[in-house]
Amino acid sequence: MAYSMIAICVVALFSYPFHLHQFLLISTLLTALATGKEVAEDRACAFRKFLTAGFLALCLVFMGVLQHESHRRTKISQEAHCFSFMNNAAFIDDFYELLPTMTDNRQYLFSFGKTLREAGRFNDSNAILRLGTKLDTDPMTYVLMGRNYEDMNLPKEADSLYRQAFLLQPNRIYPLYRQMKLYMKTGDNRAMRDKAKEIVVIKPKVMSPVVEKMKNEAKKIAK
Known part of the structure; x- marks a missing residue:
């Protein structure tokens, strides 16, 4: 277990392994296992095992919810990519529909602001572009x-x-x-x-x- 943790830590110096759900889950399991010791089977030990199992179950539920949200946002980003670089006023309503989910996407906000500018809506354009200045x-x-x-x-x-x-x-x-x-x-x-x-x-x-x-x-x- 120690060698596995060392390997993950070394990789983390040069990459971003904890952006992947698999590494988060593996590191959580390794941390939980590393805290275990060879002790007598008493009530305290059983209670600790119960807490560990419950914590891991919560982690799995959280990872499932996170995975679902990740897939949803990926799908929305793909939809936005189809029209976000056309700068056509016909897509303004579509821009606004996806805006609540895309407030952290600087390219989307810049393209939306540019589209509003092309449509002559200068105040609305600046309002969207100001959101982009908070990110970039x-x-x-x-x-x-x-x-x-x-x-x-x-x-x-x-x-x-x-x-x-x-x-x-x-x-x-x-x-x-x-x-x-x-x-x-x-x-x-x-x-x-x-x-x-x-x-x-x-x-x-x-x-x-x-x-x-x-x-x-x-x-x-x-x-």
Whole structure:
């Protein structure tokens, strides 16, 4: 039993065995067996055996309920995956129907927020995206919220969210680019040029055609 426990502990240093129900059950059984000793058959020993058996029975019931809930959530996730990346307003009702079970799925919340934005429901989009900020620090969530505020003619709120997005991942140009475009839209030419110069100077982690296009546009504005 000791060797088995050592083996599980060693594996746990490099993997996540206790995410699997089988390992949880095995470790529980090994722990219960390891506490047993060769003692006389008295009432106290019998009582301990009764408690151990009852505890293991409760564990089995709990594992059964957990397995059922796991299968249910897996099925719901598969259903959501079928439409969550289409960003089609026709699925908004379906999004809301699955929302109570998917509040811990950041990809689902981001896709739902993006779908609401495409439908012009900016406040609803931000409400869903805020749920995603509790699970993840993806800067694109903040950028999307900022664009919603920008479309609602709330430039200060949009500017604040673009700044947060950049601070979360300072090697990304897109939040700065959105700020530059916001200043262009509001007519703040000085802030626009300052932000363009910042975009020109910054070195992105990965250079792509989209990033190069944004930098070229910023160079023209900076000049």
